[in-house]
Amino acid sequence: MWSFEQDSRERVADTGLADKLHKATVETSLKKTNALIAKMPHWQQLRERARQVKLHTLTHLDRYLRQFVQAAEANGATVAWADTGADACRQVVDIAQSSNVKRVAKAKSMTGEEIEVNRALQRAGIEPVETDLGEMICQLAGEPPSHVTAPIIQWSMEEVARLFKSRGIIDEIPNGIDGRADPAVRALNAARLTDAARRALREKFLTADMGISGANFAVAESGTLVLVENEANIRLSTMLPPVHVAVVGIDKLIPKLADLATFLSLLPVAATGQQQSGYVSLIHRPYAKLHIILLDNGRMRLLADAQHHDLLSCIRCGACMNVCPVYRHVSGHGYHSIYPGPIGAVLTPHLRAEEHYKQLPFASSLCGACAEICPVMIPLDERLLQWRDRIVKAGGRPRSEAAAFAAWAYLMQHPRLYRAVRPPAGLAHAAAGMLGPGGRWKATRELPPLAAETFADWWKKNHA
Amino acid sequence: MPMRVGLFIPCYVDQCYPHVARAAVRVLERLGVRCEYDPRQTCCGQPAYNSGYWAEAARLAEHFVRVFDKYDCVVAPGGSCVAMVRHHYRELLGRDEPVTARVYELCQFLTDHLKVDDLGASLSGRAALHVPCHMLRELDGDGPARRLLDNVSGLELVDLPSDTWCCGFGGTFSVKFPELSAAMARRKLKQMEEHRLDYVVSPDESCLMQLGGLARREGFGVRPLHIAEVLAGMVN
């Protein structure tokens, strides 16, 4: 079984990883996010409203789904339902095959990653082309994205250049690309690499027979799909090809277009530290053939979870990853889950049945930075705690741990016993280093000695 | 009838860092607060709660209420434990226990309850203030501790980007993932060292156990100090 502990140990050993992740988060995105929030007196009010809108939508989801389907169909879209990722993939492939599609332009979509639609297309002999720069690099490298809004967050420019050279996207690796080079030269090289990707993808955009996207929001009152981006690849993917398939989780619903004022004031700030993203496309009456596939894939089960259904209000901004000290040491890949970071740690065990995801709720120091930044106010730290309670109650932890906590709790409820069994300080210290938790502590840090005299004893002598 | 003030000394402070508790007593007594200490107190239950053992944690919460209910006010030199009692007992106990709202973290008690910002303490050097995450986000933030340290003569508080980052302790997280936990502490200590700091001052000794434990293991020159030690003038 995959082990977070083992995996994290290896990732932590690579100190360069954490350096890169801190640079990309605290020194850039997060800095911009915090600077914008400081200038937004209505930030908290917007967060509260966003939470309310999402909770309202979730508790009236049948009504809003019905409204959305009706409106979208009236607008000319074909709307279908998919129970699972495999089901959605099958439908996407069917649509592609019935339109004789050879090449698909893919807009960046976490839902697409979740259902692994690329693999399904490839198996059917259809070429999926990721068009977001970061996702394109992930596809070329054959690795999953490491962050929901910054897929190649831990890639260095040098690594990108080497990949591009090996794929013939550039002829030569430019000089002045490593971290020590002149920043101005590096900026120029980043532009060069981006330009090469732009050229390589241009032809693919122009010849794609179908575009696949997700949606950031699906507006019930008007049947509108809302797509948010900076690169313009989503516009190209959804507007140029004659067929557009949007795979939309049922959690993306919002009641009204007016609600976009709230969500679009929060999302770019939290995600990338921008006041507004480059492009917000509202697809209302499509001119291409538009298929909307509404995706369940575990969401209905989560909706029925009285305590955790608010996890469906996540807008995939990735801010909880940026602020998370665990994420900043292990990266998205460290979670072994397409949704990483704090939201991934609580969402993935709901969406996926594999037992190893039950480790993720424990992979947090519970510092609460995620809940503090979350633009839709999901109490992520509480959800992590509740998962731990559930896993313990279901017997999902080692028996020895459960026995230790039971014994410890017994001791702590019996103060006289607790005070009586205290071993001499020196002996305790020596023993602690050999016992489980003490030994694990001492693997990386010094253990404090037991004091020769407890405070309780001192108090008795001096105050009683 | 005079106000009864109970001392709530976190279990690990009682066992490993009694000088921190003695420093807190000195600060309070200097301000004329007469404290009581009930030796039946043990642990607030946070380690069990954070590890998912809520039934065990609930039993300790009941024990806490039994011990402390008699006081008008409870003061603790440990922000994390106070946050546990104030914000998580309700869920564990399934009811509101009035005593939980009467539990104060030391700094908060000094600045908000006693309205004292200046203890007349002095300490020369440069320091970072590390406020435990639960105090930062569930109690009064870094305000009370900062106000108190601002008035310590000779002490220069240096603001670092890492001030609000978790130290990596996280209770049993620290032993479940020792390398990851230590890496989180290391990143903070490195930043402190780059800024040539002498001390890291915190209102919570558990974070200092983590930071100090790594500092000693790896030879960082930053010295961990509990804020009570600083305010009591008990730094030697």
Place this chain on the structure above:
Amino acid sequence: MLDRKIEDIARIVGSMTPAAYPDPAAFPAVNGDLADVFEAALNALCGPDDDQPAVVRVTDTTEAIKTLVELCADVPPTEIIWQDTSPGESRDAEPVLPRDHAIGITGAVALIAATGSVVLELPSALAGRASLLVDRHIVIASRDQLLPDLAALYHGLSQRVETGDCPPIQVCITGCSRTADIEKMLVVPAHGPRQVQVILSDEPIDWAVLHRGAASLH
């Protein structure tokens, strides 16, 4: 299938405590002349290599034509693409393969002062190309199209749902096409325009006059 699933969801939702739909959020007032606020916001979004101002202020259509001709100097008309209003609109009947142009010229339906955004409504696929498959996107707009913030835009759009006149596609463009995927370094452009320029007129634009006056650019 869909109906059956929605029934299932209705059953789940039936056991939940319904949450109320909240009142609209109060957005802080946008202070100052909206044109100035817009200009400052769009200028702040300029790419590192922008060689031209993001906003050019003019008084009326005549001046807008003059500015437009200047901004398009040295670019042959074959490298300029107009959004719908172009005589080339007839090309919709016989589809022309999309290709890149040096300059795309569009109008706007609204400008958002607080964010420096340009709002376009795209009636056709062809219409979208002028703001997408181009190196430079020039927008001709006027003061009366200025809205204070996104709240005004989307609240207005919600009202149009009731009257059934939602635009087929609306795109809110805020600055140039950009990416920061590689080491978070800002690169302009990504897949779309390198620059968005707005010719902002005090008077409403007379499009018939503009087309005649800028005939050399068609």
